[in-house]
Amino acid sequence: MSETIDVTMDARGVASLTLNRPEKHNALNAAMIGEVMDAAQALGSDPAVRVVVLRANGKSFCAGGDLNWMRTQMEADPDTRAREAGALAHMLQALNTLPKPLIGALHGNAFGGGVGMAAVCDVAIGADHIKMGLTETRLGLIPATIGPYVVARMGEGRARRVFMSSRLFDAAEAERLGLLANVVPLADLESAVEAEVTPYLACAPGAVAEAKALARRLGPTIDAGTIDMSIKALSDRWASAEADAGIAAFFGKTSPPWVGDKN
Numbered sequence: 718m719s720e721t722i723d724v725t726m727d728a729r730g731v732a733s734l735t736l737n738r739p740e741k742h743n744a745l746n747a748a749m750i751g752e753v754m755d756a757a758q759a760l761g762s763d764p765a766v767r768v769v770v771l772r773a774n775g776k777s778f779c780a781g782g783d784l785n786w787m788r789t790q791m792e793a794d795p796d797t798r799a800r801e802a803g804a805l806a807h808m809l810q811a812l813n814t815l816p817k818p819l820i821g822a823l824h825g826n827a828f829g830g831g832v833g834m835a836a837v838c839d840v841a842i843g844a845d846h847i848k849m850g851l852t853e854t855r856l857g858l859i860p861a862t863i864g865p866y867v868v869a870r871m872g873e874g875r876a877r878r879v880f881m882s883s884r885l886f887d888a889a890e891a892e893r894l895g896l897l898a899n900v901v902p903l904a905d906l907e908s909a910v911e912a913e914v915t916p917y918l919a920c921a922p923g924a925v926a927e928a929k930a931l932a933r934r935l936g937p938t939i940d941a942g943t944i945d946m947s948i949k950a951l952s953d954r955w956a957s958a959e960a961d962a963g964i965a966a967f968f969g970k971t972s973p974p975w976v977g978d979k980n
Contacts, residue, residue, distance in 0.1 A: 721749035723774070724756050730767035731914055732760050732817075739775025744783035745830045747801065750808045757811035768917045769815060770910055771838060772822040781829025781852065788964050791955045802951040805830070806862040806944050813837040813866055813939065816926035818917050822910045824903060828852045833863025835896050836870040839929065840913050844903040847888045849896065855883035857963030857973065861951035865944070869937040871895045 723735040734756050736743040743749075760766050773779060782805075790801050812819060812834065821838035823831075827849045835841040835849075843849075851860045851867070860867060860880060868876045875894050879886060888900040901909045917925060933939075954960055959975075966973040 719752050719756075721746070722752045722756060724760070726766065729918055730765050731918075732763075732766045732769045734760065734769055734771050736771075736773040736779055737775075739773075739777075741783060742777035742780035742826065743773045743775060743831070744780045744786075745805065746783040746786040747804070749783075750804050754804070754808040754811050757808070757815055761811075761815045761817060764922070766817055767922060768818045768820065768914050770820045770822055770914065771812070771834065773824070775825070777825035777831075778823045778827040778847070779831030779834055780826055781831055784856075784964060784967060787858070787955065788968070790952075791960060791964065795952065795956070798952040798955050799948060802862060802948045802955070805951070806948050809833055809837055809862060809866060810939070810944060814930075814933070816929065817922075818914075818925060818929070820910055820913045822906055823847055823897070824906060829860065830863055832896065833860070833866055836863065836866040840898045841896060842899050842901065842906060842909045842913065843888045843891060843897040844906050845888045845900050846903060847891065847897075847900075848885050849887075849891050850883060850885040851879055851881075852883045852885075854881055855963070856967060857954075857957065857959030857961070859950060859954050861954060862944075862947045864947055864950075865937070865939045867896075869939060 721738050723737050724732065726732040738744065738749060760769050790798050819838045821835050821841035823835055823841055824844040824847060827835055827847060829852050832849055832851055853860045871894050879894065888897060891897040892900050899909055963973045
């Protein structure tokens with residue numbers, strides 16, 4: 718029994734992997750990271766699965782990393798930090814290398830890790846009210862383990878418009894940046910997702926898997942070295958004084974030291 722996700726499949730072989738921590742805006746914690754990883758591996762190896770749709774219950778798609786989980790890592794020893802950062806990195810890689818088409822259905826907010834999860838989808842469809850942002854630097858953190866996938870999806874030039882500033886952007890800008898393939902009213906989100914799913918049901922599953930693997934090989938390289946670099950970057954940043962100050966300010970409902978007097 719999963720605590721943080723739901724996995725279902727219809728008679729056509731269309732599986733839904735649904736993030737299910739609505740009370741926490743589907744923020745990623747250790748349990749969710751592990752369960753998504755397990756689900757990706759199971760769905761990827763199941764010959765009955767033709768397509769996977771990544772979606773979420775509640776008001777938000779994914780608010781990023783759970784700050785209580787991150788605060789725990791900041792207080793942990795280096796080996797623990799590296800292990801937890803690695804779990805997040807390998808979950809993203811499992812989704813990115815899923816040998817099935819992965820269609821994202823996004824609504825509400827998608828921040829930090831939520832942007833990363835959109836970036837590993839083959840096609841991400843967004844409701845037109847969605848707000849997105851790589852909000853890590855506001856907290857003294859960096860978009861480390863999600864970085865390879867975000868930059869691969871946007872391209873470096875477009876990524877640098879939003880990668881470091883923590884500013885929020887709307888659905889139209891997300892589409893221009895390449896994160897969203899299509900933007901529709903919320904009421905039309907399911908039909909737009911279905912329009913992406915249906916063509917795959919007429920395709921040879923093995924050919925689809927090999928074509929996806931080929932596309933990844935032809936695109937930016939995200940290999941073990943790249944993933945290890947992103948793990949170290951996140952683990953080191955969790956141990957930084959800025960991260961400590963940023964997370965403390967968030968929980969204390971105060972401004973971090975880098976925010977000057979606005980009066």
